[in-house]
Amino acid sequence: MASRQTTHYSVIVPAYRENGNIRPLITRIFAALRRVDSPVPAEQTEVIIVDDNSRDGSAETVQQLQQEGYNVRIIVRTTERGLSSAVVRGFQEAQGDNMLCMDADLQHPPEYVPSMLAAMSPSHTFVLGTRYGKGVEMDKDWPVHRRIISAGARVLALPLTTASDPMSGFFGIRKEAFLKARNLNAGGFKIALDLLIKSQIPPHAIAEVPFSFGVRAEGESKLTGKVMIKYLEQLAELYWYKFSSLLVFLVIFLIVAFFVLVRTWFGSPSLDSQQK
Ligand SMILES: Nc1nc2c(ncn2[C@@H]2O[C@H](COP(=O)(O)OP(=O)(O)O[C@H]3O[C@H](CO)[C@@H](O)[C@H](O)[C@@H]3O)[C@@H](O)[C@H]2O)c(=O)[nH]1
Numbered sequence: 001m002a003s004r005q006t007t008h009y010s011v012i013v014p015a016y017r018e019n020g021n022i023r024p025l026i027t028r029i030f031a032a033l034r035r036v037d038s039p040v041p042a043e044q045t046e047v048i049i050v051d052d053n054s055r056d057g058s059a060e061t062v063q064q065l066q067q068e069g070y071n072v073r074i075i076v077r078t079t080e081r082g083l084s085s086a087v088v089r090g091f092q093e094a095q096g097d098n099m100l101c102m103d104a105d106l107q108h109p110p111e112y113v114p115s116m117l118a119a120m121s122p123s124h125t126f127v128l129g130t131r132y133g134k135g136v137e138m139d140k141d142w143p144v145h146r147r148i149i150s151a152g153a154r155v156l157a158l159p160l161t162t163a164s165d166p167m168s169g170f171f172g173i174r175k176e177a178f179l180k181a182r183n184l185n186a187g188g189f190k191i192a193l194d195l196l197i198k199s200q201i202p203p204h205a206i207a208e209v210p211f212s213f214g215v216r217a218e219g220e221s222k223l224t225g226k227v228m229i230k231y232l233e234q235l236a237e238l239y240w241y242k243f244s245s246l247l248v249f250l251v252i253f254l255i256v257a258f259f260v261l262v263r264t265w266f267g268s269p270s271l272d273s274q275q276k
């Protein structure tokens with residue numbers, strides 16, 4: 001098992017009722033890291049599952065995996081709920097400087113973990129698993145309504161970032177960039193978008209890795225109508241965060257321009273009229 005000093009890479013997995021997926025996920029991640037051509041050593045990598053008190057046997061599965069020698073641990077939250085806040089908690093607990101977030105349900109292929117981790121560096125502080133890159137595609141079984149929602153959500157985020165897939169739940173961030181973010185919106189599902197804006201990641205610091213988005217292996221999606229409303233709230237907040245100074249500048253500019261025009265058109269009162 002890796003010691004604390006040598007853990008340079010952390011994989012954070014938010015999980016709610018994912019017991020059926022945990023074993024295949026962990027064994028596939030470490031099998032990929034143990035390949036001879038892996039750019040990242042398995043001994044320097046930890047996996048942290050952030051579970052919201054699922055009570056479905058996930059904790060026992062993780063315990064069993066630990067006994068088998070896998071460097072995985074589980075944080076069971078009992079007072080908080082939600083995907084984004086679980087990811088933030090995982091990043092706060094991570095030992096590694098290179099932190100990757102991925103879903104538990106195998107929609108994000110574990111075989112991409114080594115290259116995603118290796119893509120982070122002091123000059124590429126953010127890595128984004130994108131479903132819209134060259135040569136990749138969504139699984140044909142991914143529902144049409146989810147494709148439409150995803151496309152709409154992506155269009156709404158266009159003014160905020162140049163990243164091709166800011167809705168992706170498969171992404172990584174360097175610790176130093178994560179620590180720059182203030183007032184993260186920990187509600188909802190779109191924590192990558194929040195981090196891209198609030199950690200002030202410049203376009204050239206984003207490494208994009210195309211991947212084919214699969215379908216959930218076991219269990220059900222937790223994305224509900226409430227999550228979509230939360231996304232709209234998050235967008236409103238991010239638009240304000242990013243454009244409020246521009247807006248204030250524009251308003252002041254328009255007020256000044258208005259007074260200058262009024263003075264030019266109607267002129268200032270002449271001395272004669274003031275003396276009368
Ligand atoms: N701890 C915790 N984990 C959660 C919660 N809700 C969801 N998760 C975990 O977050 C991961 C993604 O949840 P899904 O329910 O599978 O989401 P999805 O509909 O497949 O959405 C995924 O793809 C979207 C792109 O289409 C992404 O935008 C989204 O972030 C996510 O990655 C899974 O591992 C799930 O267990 C929660 O309340 N708490």
Ligand SMILES: [Mg+2]
Nearest residue numbers: 103105107216
């Ligand atoms: Mg899923």
